[in-house]
Amino acid sequence: MEFDFSLLLLALPVVFLLGWLASRLDLRQLRLESHQAPKAYFKGLNFLLNEQQDQAIDAFIEAVQSDPDTSELHFALGNLFRRRGEYERAVRVHQHLLSRGDLVADDRHRAQHALALDYLKAGLLDRAEEALLKLEGTRFEAQARLALLANYERSRDWEHAAGIASKLEAAGQGSFAGRQAHYLCEQAAARVTGQQPAEAMSLLRQAMETAPQAPRPRMDLATLQRAQGNHEAALATLTEAMLQSPAATPLIAPLLADAAIAAHAIAPALALLKTRYEQSACIDVLDAIVNLEAANGDNAVTARQWYARHLEKEPSLVAAAKWIAGEKLEHEQFHPQVQRALDHAVKPLTRYRCAACGFEAKRHFWQCPGCQAWDSYPALRVEEL
Known part of the structure; x- marks a missing residue:
């Protein structure tokens, strides 16, 4: 039986028409889906700009349901959950991303980094450490190391913190x-x-040796030497600390005065503190001078003279309270009440304030309890800032 080529010629237009119709239907469906996803995405973005996080989350969830393969929507949704403190939901989103087999390497690293941040925010330090260590050799390596450093500091794992700090310095991070x-x-x-x-x-x-200009190692060493009864060595250590770290003189001065009294070496300590006081008038240095002169046998008049001299240089309420404490007032019966009011007024002025976050404390901290910054507390008190 011979094949009728005329039937083939008649069928060709029909096949072409069916193919064209199918392609149009696919394109229409694709356009509809691509139109719906960006619309939900931009709606979520608009909510974010208006600080409406609940509505933004709903919009992003809608966008993810319309296009579950879009990784950017998952990242946006996970970050939103983390910002709102919904760490479990953020973890689930980023774990879902990591479980996908079609995720490119860079997005996989990004998801791993986001998961580590989720654990950090949730306070799951062990899981955060495990997640961050997996980022070695990726473009998130430097950020992961900084997060690891903060993690080790938070858990007071100083040896591991030192190791990470060495890697950061070797990588040129400062x-x-x-x-x-x-x-x-x-x-x-x-x-x-x-x-x-x-x-x-x-x-x-x-x-x-690691940080010759840092005052803390010598101050801690002097405290240890004094605890062992070696007051002369402590005095020498503190004198060296004052020479190496002039800015820390207000912190060192009280320790130096105590060590000098214990070592019976008041004269050289007085000379050094007086020189520093003339260079920069400071109430802590002045208190140390007054204590040394009192231990040297001078009477209380000298102390009042020192505070009066300080008031000529600086309008200090702290110095005024100290001066008036030893004065004989015309209405002496009111002296206790006046003194009590002054002491109450100067309390906030004698605190230390973090230069990074403004956290105030009665004593000086090497690491701020508020923001965890190192060396953010100036040696001067609030009144002298």
């Missing part, structure tokens, strides 16, 4: 010598608590 010195001082403090003074002293000397 100098971490000051932090390394603090880590060594923290380890030394733990050794002192554990009755291991020799190891503590070794760590403090290592800290001095």
Whole structure:
């Protein structure tokens, strides 16, 4: 039986028409889906700009349901959950991304980094550490190391923190010598608590070599030397600290005065403190001078004269309260009430304030309890800032 080519010619237009109709239907469906997803996405973006996070989350969930393969929508949704404190939902979103086999390597690393941030925000430090360590060798390596450093500091794992700081410095992320010195001082403090003074002293000397200009290692070493009864060595250490770290003089001065009294070496300490006071009038240095002169046998009039001289240089309410405490007032019966009011007024002025976050404290901190920044507390008190 011969094939009729005329039937083939008649069928060709029909096949072409059916193919054209099918392609039009597919294109229409594709356009509809692509139109719906961006519409929901931009709606969510608009809610975000208006700080309407609940509505933004609903819009992004709608967009994800319309196009479940879009990784950017998942990232946006996960970040929103984290910002709202819904860490479990953020973790689920980023874990879902990591479970996808079609995810490109860069997006996989990005999801791993986002998951680590979820764990950090949720306070799951062990899981955060595990997630961050997986980012070695990726473009998120530097960010992961910084997060690891904060993680180790938060958990007071000073040895691992020192290792990460060394890697960051080697990678050109800045100098971490000051932090390394603090880590060594923290380890030394733990050794002192554990009755291991020799190891503590070794760590403090290592800290001095790591950051020669840092005042804390020498101050901690002097405290340890005094605890061992070696007041002369403590005085020498504090004198060196004052020379190496002039800005920390207000912190060092009280310790130096106590060490000088214990070592019976008041004269050289007085000379050094008076020189520093003339260079920069400071109430803590002045208090140290007054204490040394009192220990040297001078009477209370000298102390009042010192505070009066300070008031000539600086309008200090703290110095005024100290001066008036030793004065004989015309209406002496009201002196206790006046003194009590002055002491209450100067309390906020004698605090230390973090330069990074403004957190105030009665004592000086090397690491701010509020923002965790290192060396953010000036040596001066609030009144003198």
